[in-house]
Amino acid sequence: MVEISMTVNGKPVTAQVEPRTLLVTFLREHLGLTGTHVGCDTSQCGACNVHVNGMLAKSCTMLAVEADGAEIVTIEGMAAPDGTLGVIQQAFQDHHGLQCGFCTPGMVMSAAALLRENPDPSEEEIRAFLEGNLCRCTGYHNIVKAVRAAAEAMG
C-alpha cells in the first residue's frame, strides 16, 4: 500500500492504495464518486473521462498513484456548489444530448476540455474531438448540437 494525496473536486483527499489501483476504481470505490463510469476496459469509450490538472484523461487508463499530487475534477465537480448546472451540463439537458445517460459524464468532461482549448469549435472539430467517447443511444446528433450550443452560450 502507498499513501497518495490529491485534490478531488476542490477537496483534499489522502488515502492508502495498492499501486495497481486504477484512478477510476479509486474515485468510484474509495471516494464513492460513481458518476465516473466504466464502459470498457480498453480506453475506447471515454465514460471514465476526468480532468487531471486541467487535462482530459481516461481514469481507467491511469493508476491512482499517478494522480498523486494532482488536481482531479470529475463530473460531480462540474456543477456549482449549490447544484446549479454548468453551461455544458445545461446544454446536454436542453438539447437532448443524452438517452441512457451512461456516457454523459464522460461526454461532458470531454466537451469541457474541448471548449477550454477551442471556445468556438466547428461541428467537424467537435466530432473529431469526441472520437474517444462512445455513445450507443443518441447517434451523436444531439450531443454535437449540445456542445455547439454550450459554446455559443459561453460566448
Next chain:
Amino acid sequence: MTVAVHKPHPHDSAPLHVSGKARYTDDIPAPAGTLHLAFGLSPAARGRIRRLDLAPVRAAEGVVAVLGADDLPRPVDLSPAHAGDEPLLATGTVHYLGQPLFLVVATSHLAARRAARLAGIDIAGEKPVLTIDDAIAAGTDLEPPLEWRKGDAEAAIAAAPHRVRGRIEVGGQEHFYLEGHAALALPLEDGGMEIHASTQHPTEIQHKVAEALGLPMSWVRVSVRRMGGGFGGKESQGSALAVACAIAAWKTGRPCRMRYDRDDDMIITGKRHEIRIDYEAGFDADGRLLGVRFAHFLRCGWSTDLSLPVADRAMLHADNAYHLPHVTIRSRRLRTNTQSNTAFRGFGGPQGMMGIERVIQHVAATLGKDPLEVRRVNLYRPMAAVAAGEAAQTTPYGQPVEDSIIDALVDRLAREARYAERRAAIARWNAGSPVIKRGIALTPVKFGISFTLTHLNQAGALVHLYQDGSIRINHGGTEMGQGLNMKVAQVAAEAFSVPVEAVRITTTDTARVPNTSATAASSGSDLNGMAVKAACETIRARLTRFLAERHQCPEEVVRFSEGRVHVGTNVLTLAEAARAAHEARISLSSTGFYATPKIHWDRTRGQGRPFFYFAYGAAVSEVAIDPLTGETRILRVDVLHDVGRSLNPAIDIGQIEGGFVQGAGWLTMEELAWDERGRLLTHAPSTYKIPVASDRPRIFNVALWDGENREPTIYRSKAVGEPPFMLAISVHQAIAEAVAAAAGVPFVALDAPATPERIALAVRNARAGENAP
C-alpha cells in the same frame, strides 16, 4: 389543447445524468460486507468436462465461496423459453467458449475475477459447430424448419416473365450497451430476496430467482431504476447474474453483487442473429413481384433463448412494405457453439427486411430501372384506398394491411429530399469521377407493433394521488434511455391536467406492479402508457363522482383542465380536490391495466393478426466510396418517420437518430469474428467498431410524419423504439449502388457489414466478373 403530451420534454433523468448523480445498478451503495461475484468461463467451445479442479480458486486471496453446478440448491434453467437448455453453470458438457462453468464469490470484484482464472479445467474437446454452414451440415436445428406459404410462389415464379435468384449474408451485432450487465442481491430477514438488476425484464428475473431458490415469486422483489442502454441485450441475458447473486446471497447470508467487465460481457452474452437468406423472385416488366421464395438460416448460438420468436419476426418482415401475392418463407434456426443470440432492436425484423430489399435492388438492376420505381409498384395499397372501399392487401401471414401510409410517405420524402434530381446528378458525377463513386437509395420500413406471443401484450400500473395534489406513478416498463418514464409521466399529467413536474416516476418494482412483460418490442409506451392512463382515469372518475355529489351537480360539469379542477363555476386546485376527497374517505390510489385488443396469432400455420398496427418510415441515404480502400462516407441522410401523434417529439426524434446510426453501424462497420476454436476475437471496443461521432452522417435531416395512429393507441401515438433502426438499410443499398458504379456493372451482391475491406473486394471481384449469383 393538451398540457403534457405531444410536447418535447427532456428526459426526466437528464439533470441526474449530466451531474453524475444518476445511479446505475453498479452505482448503488451496497451494505458493508457485500460480496462480489465472477464466473469462471469455459476455455473450449464444445466438449465434455473431464475435470474441474476448483481447489486453487478456493485457495485464492479474498475468495469466500466457489460454486459449481453441483453446488447449486437445485438445477437452474435460465431459458426464457423454458427450453431447459440453459443451465446457469455448465453441467457435464460445454457448449460455447465463454460459457460459465463455476461461480466465484469473493470480497472484491477484482479478487473474484482473479480467482476465476485459477481453475484447473480439462475438457475433452469436440469439433465445434460455429458457422451457418457447419450447422446446416450437422443439422443442429433448434426446431423443425418452419414454413409459411401464401398462394403458390413456385408456380408464380415459374410463370413470371423475369426471374432473379441470389443470396445475402448479414452479420450479427454486439449490443454494446455502455453499461454492462450488473446485479445486486440483498438477502432479507425472512429468507426473501431483493434484487436490483440492469434488466429489461424484472418479472423474468423474479421468476428465475424464485425458481432457483425454491421460493414463491412473492418472496422475491426485483427493482430496476434505469439501465445504461439495453437494446434487447438485457431482455433475457441478465438472468445469469441476478440468479447467481441470489444464490450466493442465499448461501452466504450476505449481499452479493456482480458485474460483467466489458470483455466478459461480450464473451458471455448473445448478440443479434447472423442470417443467410437465399431468395428467388419472379416479376413482370414493371418490376412487380409475382412470386417470391425466401429461405432463412439463422445462427442462434448454443441455447434456444429467444431465437424462435426472433426467427419468426424475421419471417414476419420478409415482405417489409411490399405486397407479395405469392410467397413462401422457410426458416431454419440453427444451434451453434457460440454465444446464445438474443433480442436486439428489431428482433429479427431487420434481418428479414434485408432479404426483400435485396430482391428489389436485384430486380431493378435486372430491368435497368431505378430501384425506387420498383419499390413504388410493390408498396401495399394505401390506407385511403382501403377506407374508400378497395380490399386491403394481406401480408404473407394473412393480416390485412389497413393502415398503410407508406406510398404517401415515400412520395413526400422523395420530393423533399430531391431524390430523383440527386440520383441523376450522382450518375453524372460518377461518370466524371475517376476514383470516388457515390450512391443513393431510398428504402421504406413497415414494422409490426405487438409482441408476437400474444399474451405478452399486457401491462399494469399503480398510481397514487397524494392529498397535496402530487402524483406518484409506477408501471411495468423499464427505463433504458428511451424516455419511457417521461412519456408515461406525460400521460399521467395529461389525465389530471397538471404540469408534468407534478408527476413523480419511480423505480420499476415487481412488488408494485406484478407480472410484467419485458420492455421490448417497442411496446413500452403503448402498453404502460395505456395502463397508467387507465389507473389515472379510475382515480379521476372517483374524484369526479365525489365532487359532483358534494356540489350537487351532474358529473358532466366536473372538468380537469389547465391545471385546475372545474366543478361548474367552482375552481379547485388538484390539491384541494384531493384533500377533500381524502377527508371524505375516497381512495386516491388505483391500479391500471391494459391488454392490446384485436390480436391473435398461430405461429405454426403462420396465420393471424399478430400486430395491432404497423409503424412506417423511409430514408434516403447518399454515400461516397473510395473503391481503392473501400472507405465509405455517409454524405447525407433524410428521414421521414411515422410515430403517429408523437407523445414527445424530442424523444421520438432522438430514437430515430440513434436507431438509424445504430443500424448503419450494423450494416457498415460492426463485424463480429470468431477463430476456428470458437473464441470471439472481437470482445472489446478496440477490436469491435461501433459508430463514433465522426461516423454520423454529414447532413442528417429527420422529420416526423404528420398523422395519427388509426388504432386507439395512447394519444394516437405509435411505437418508435425499433422501426427507425431499419431505415439504415438505405445506407447499405446506397453503398451497393456506389460499388456497382465503381465496378461498372448494374448489380453487385454486397453482403453486410459492408466494411472497407468487403467493399474493396466487392469492387475488385465485380470488375473481374466474379459477381455473386
Next chain:
Amino acid sequence: MYAFEFVKPKTVEEAVAALREGEAKVLAGGQTLIPTLKQRLAAPEKLVSLAGVEGLRGIRTGDGVVEIGAGTTHAVIARELAGAVPALAALAGDIGDPAVRNRGTIGGSLANNDPSADWPAAVLGLGATVVTDRREIAADDFFQGLFTTALEEDEIITAVRFPMPKTAAYAKFDQPASRFALVGVFVARLDGNVRVAVTGASENGVFRWQAAEAALGADFAPAAVEALAPPPAEEMISDLHGAGDYRAHLVKVMTKRAVAACG
C-alpha cells in the same frame, strides 16, 4: 492486474538504477502499458514512473533538427510542431483520441514498438536518431521487429532527434475500432534521398519500402508508386481487421496519398 511496486524517481540515473533491480518496467504515459497490465499480458514486479524525471519533456528546434523529449505527450507535439514540422504534428494529432494524446508520450510509443503504432513510421521515415541515457541509436538500427527494439533492459529513451525534411507526410488508414494504423505510411524527402516507412502492415513491425524509395527518388510523384507491385502480401499481417493482400494493397494506396500530401 498483477501486483507491483511503484517508484517515481527524480532523475534518469535513479530511474536506470531502479530498472536494474528486479523485473521492472518503465511507465511513461501508460496509454499502452496500463491496458496491457489490465489484460495481464505483462507482470512486472515494479513500475518505474518517469513522470517525476526532470528534463524529459519539451521540444527544441534549430540547425535543421527537431529534438523532442521522450516524455513529451502527443498532444504537446501536435500543438507545438504544427508550424515547424506539420507532418509530425499531424501524426501526433491523430493518435488515439484527445485523452490518450494528453498522456501518451513519444518515448513510450517508441520503446513499446507496437507494430501498428504511428511514431515508428515517423522515426524510421525521417531517419531520426533515438537518444537514450547512454547512447544514440539510428532509426534503422532501433526497430528490430514486433515489440522489439535495440534498447537494453535498463535503457531509457530520453529524446528523439529528427532531421528537418524538405517535405514529409503521413497517410494512415485506421483500424477503425482501436484507431491504431491498419496501414500507415510516412514519406519524407530529405537532402538527396526519399524515405518511405510503413507501419501497421508487416508481421515484422515498421519497415522501409525500398522499392518505393527508389521509384520516388527518381520521380517524386504518386504515379511513380502506381507502377510498383505492392509489397508481398504474405509478409503482411493478416487478421480480422484486414487480410494480407488488402494490407499490401493499402500500403500502395497510402504511399500515393502521402506523396500527394507532400505537395
